[in-house]
Amino acid sequence: MALPDPEKHAHPSISSLSASPTRSRSPSASVPVQPTPFSTTGPLARLRHFEAVLDQKLGVESHGPDRILPSARQNPPKAWVMAALWASGTMNLSCFATGFLGWEFGLSLTQSILTIVFGTLLGAMVTGWCATMGGSIILCSRIPEEDGGPGTGLRQVSISRYSMGWYPAKVIAFLNVIEQLGWSSVGCITGGLALSAVSDGRVSLILGVVIIAVMGLCFSFVGLRAVLTYDSWAWLVFFVIFMIMYGEAAPQADLATPSTLTGSALSGTVLTLLAIVYGSSSSWCSICSDYYVQYPVETSKTKVFLLTTLGITIPTCIGSTMGYNTVWSDTFENSGLGALVQTILYPLGFAKFILVLLVLSGIGMNCIAIYSAALSIQQFARPLQAIPRFIWTLIVFVGILLLGIAGRDHLLSVLENFLALLGYWNTSFFVILFTEHYLFRRGSLLNYDLEAWNTPSKMPVGYAGGLAFAMGIVGCVLGMVQTWYTGVISKMIGEFGGDIGNQLAFVFTLVAYVPARWLERRYLR
Numbered sequence: 001m002a003l004p005d006p007e008k009h010a011h012p013s014i015s016s017l018s019a020s021p022t023r024s025r026s027p028s029a030s031v032p033v034q035p036t037p038f039s040t041t042g043p044l045a046r047l048r049h050f051e052a053v054l055d056q057k058l059g060v061e062s063h064g065p066d067r068i069l070p071s072a073r074q075n076p077p078k079a080w081v082m083a084a085l086w087a088s089g090t091m092n093l094s095c096f097a098t099g100f101l102g103w104e105f106g107l108s109l110t111q112s113i114l115t116i117v118f119g120t121l122l123g124a125m126v127t128g129w130c131a132t133m134g135g136s137i138i139l140c141s142r143i144p145e146e147d148g149g150p151g152t153g154l155r156q157v158s159i160s161r162y163s164m165g166w167y168p169a170k171v172i173a174f175l176n177v178i179e180q181l182g183w184s185s186v187g188c189i190t191g192g193l194a195l196s197a198v199s200d201g202r203v204s205l206i207l208g209v210v211i212i213a214v215m216g217l218c219f220s221f222v223g224l225r226a227v228l229t230y231d232s233w234a235w236l237v238f239f240v241i242f243m244i245m246y247g248e249a250a251p252q253a254d255l256a257t258p259s260t261l262t263g264s265a266l267s268g269t270v271l272t273l274l275a276i277v278y279g280s281s282s283s284w285c286s287i288c289s290d291y292y293v294q295y296p297v298e299t300s301k302t303k304v305f306l307l308t309t310l311g312i313t314i315p316t317c318i319g320s321t322m323g324y325n326t327v328w329s330d331t332f333e334n335s336g337l338g339a340l341v342q343t344i345l346y347p348l349g350f351a352k353f354i355l356v357l358l359v360l361s362g363i364g365m366n367c368i369a370i371y372s373a374a375l376s377i378q379q380f381a382r383p384l385q386a387i388p389r390f391i392w393t394l395i396v397f398v399g400i401l402l403l404g405i406a407g408r409d410h411l412l413s414v415l416e417n418f419l420a421l422l423g424y425w426n427t428s429f430f431v432i433l434f435t436e437h438y439l440f441r442r443g444s445l446l447n448y449d450l451e452a453w454n455t456p457s458k459m460p461v462g463y464a465g466g467l468a469f470a471m472g473i474v475g476c477v478l479g480m481v482q483t484w485y486t487g488v489i490s491k492m493i494g495e496f497g498g499d500i501g502n503q504l505a506f507v508f509t510l511v512a513y514v515p516a517r518w519l520e521r522r523y524l525r
Helices: 043-058 081-090 093-098 103-106 109-135 156-164 168-200 204-222 222-252 265-286 300-320 326-335 337-345 348-359 363-382 389-406 411-440 461-477 501-524
Strands: none
Touching: 043 081, 043 222, 043 300, 081 222, 081 265, 081 363, 093 156, 093 168, 093 265, 093 337, 093 363, 093 501, 103 109, 103 265, 103 389, 109 156, 109 265, 109 300, 156 168, 156 265, 156 363, 156 411, 168 204, 168 265, 168 337, 168 389, 168 411, 168 461, 168 501, 204 363, 222 265, 222 337, 222 348, 222 363, 265 348, 265 411, 265 501, 300 389, 300 461, 326 337, 326 461, 337 348, 348 363, 363 389, 461 501
């Protein structure tokens, strides 16, 4: 079956991709963007004026989800920041808690570590590929190198409009907000547990949740530059801390106790843990390009992929493969995460000092989650872009507080259910973007009309993207294993079921998208 030519609305030349109006609001943020027109009168106009004042005085980011043009990327972050960003966001107490799921499921330490490493790498590779769509050159073998298309300069939700379609991309924006709210609440809970433990209960868990949420808000309120500045260096502190913890904990880890499971029950349990850790790492794929829009268009695609993939995989594995034994597991279950750290480390005074530093580890994840959640709200509908990003940031902050306080006593249940659910829809999201780019856009951004990023009439209708995404959800429902539901197909794997929701989501999405998108391009747009 022959594929039709690229979209009729694709740009005919590379020069047209880099030429666009500019909007300059202040010396601190004179960022050439492709702006969205707004009313110049009324309450919203006054709010935007206030945002411009904050930009001028405090450097608060004011251009929201607008496309960053190539000419704007004059002082980009260093390439290594791509890895440091995710290292600071993943090497934290939340990952440490995730490592105890293997014990809860009845796996041996060796089985748990191998599953975590493989699942993390697989999910990180999904995120690594999606990251290449934000700011790097993507070349096609059929296009000469000098004609390679520039990076999009778009946020991840906006990029998805070119494959999902205008209206289905709104679903991605909505799910993105829920996802980031969940991530931040997990970070707040783990940080709150640590604060409560280090104060011997004098700081309540609720107050601890509030403190961690406020600290994350401070950076995300200012914007991308503040988030990148913090996350560029915070990982160093946490790396040293985890190395100290490994040094004291390694001799006590239980490598001898075998799994309590055998046969198909063991296979099913491994699949379920794999789905959880894969979901944790792949969940960044729907926001990763948000942080790469400032990189120059000549940035290597391979470099973006490798730095992102390794920046997620290595720190996540460091945080979640420290090991466990019966004493640690009982302490974690009965007294919480903070008490566990104090059990592992000695002397007690040093353990409390480490806990204080570990509290800060949740800030990096919160910075990323709050910032991207606010941007996703603005990309849900064009009228919402008229409301300044800092307003949405404050609203997201309130939501995080409510979720963190409500789920503060159920950390393992939150991790087990929430992280697995993330992977399902992110798998479908990745399949649609990947297939569209290489099969229908011929692997080149020359076949994207980047100036039309916010124009519904120039986006795909969305029938193919919507259908494929829905079929992916059907697949994950059939194959998921959750405490509240086990899919029809997953029940067939072992005594407790085996989670193959991601595998089925991948197949169902791919099988539905290819013919549907071909028909959509052939007869619609």
